[in-house]
Amino acid sequence: MHISIITCLPRLLESPFNDSILKRAQTKGLVSVNIIDLREYATGKHKPVDDYAFGGGAGMVLMIEPIDKCITDLKSKRHYDEIIYMSPDGELFTQSIANELSLKKNLILLCGHYKGVDERVREHLVTREISIGDYVLSGGELAAAVVADAVIRLIPGVLSDETSALSDSFQDGLIAPPVYTRPAEYKGWKVPDILLSGHQARIEEWKHEQSLDRTRKRRPNLLK
Numbered sequence: 001m002h003i004s005i006i007t008c009l010p011r012l013l014e015s016p017f018n019d020s021i022l023k024r025a026q027t028k029g030l031v032s033v034n035i036i037d038l039r040e041y042a043t044g045k046h047k048p049v050d051d052y053a054f055g056g057g058a059g060m061v062l063m064i065e066p067i068d069k070c071i072t073d074l075k076s077k078r079h080y081d082e083i084i085y086m087s088p089d090g091e092l093f094t095q096s097i098a099n100e101l102s103l104k105k106n107l108i109l110l111c112g113h114y115k116g117v118d119e120r121v122r123e124h125l126v127t128r129e130i131s132i133g134d135y136v137l138s139g140g141e142l143a144a145a146v147v148a149d150a151v152i153r154l155i156p157g158v159l160s161d162e163t164s165a166l167s168d169s170f171q172d173g174l175i176a177p178p179v180y181t182r183p184a185e186y187k188g189w190k191v192p193d194i195l196l197s198g199h200q201a202r203i204e205e206w207k208h209e210q211s212l213d214r215t216r217k218r219r220p221n222l223l224k
């Protein structure tokens, strides 16, 4: 998989992709991530990427021209399955969208900033719009990192124990059960006896009951 992320603040995205699982996925050649500075496609002496909104109003708007040039350049090098604009009013990101995107070959994530992008970008250049939640971030960068992380960890070979992505919360429509590790007792707080019993079938049954119970209490909407 290849992910191109278009941003006017490339430094904001450096650390998420240079550590732990996301870094290893790139080192193993399972994914390549290209962070593109939108300013490289700006014209003029000061290389502006934003301007005032027509009709007035507070906040700057990212201009269509550098974004169009950047996307055109990227598309001349490879076919992209989706060009996704990160926006608080986009489709709400879920595990099921992460699963769907993990099957794609090439993705562009476009990060908005300030008041967002010129509406014509949304009308003509992007194929999809994703929000990571009903709150407003300063820009799309952190949202793009969230989406990329959720997608990349699903690519076969990225997680060392591949079954662990399958047992994640939401993956089977349920919240994951609680987990414990040593010591079996700490300050008098005990690990449930069943987990120490060695009866694997009963342990699996207990885990499933815990998942159902947690989902009922914490995310009842998932059971509908």
Ligand code: ADE
Pocket (backbone or CB within 6 Å): 086, 087, 088, 112, 130, 131, 132, 133, 134, 135, 136, 137, 138, 139, 140, 143
């Ligand atoms: N940009 C600003 N806020 C955002 C959000 N909640 N999701 C995606 N992109 C955003």
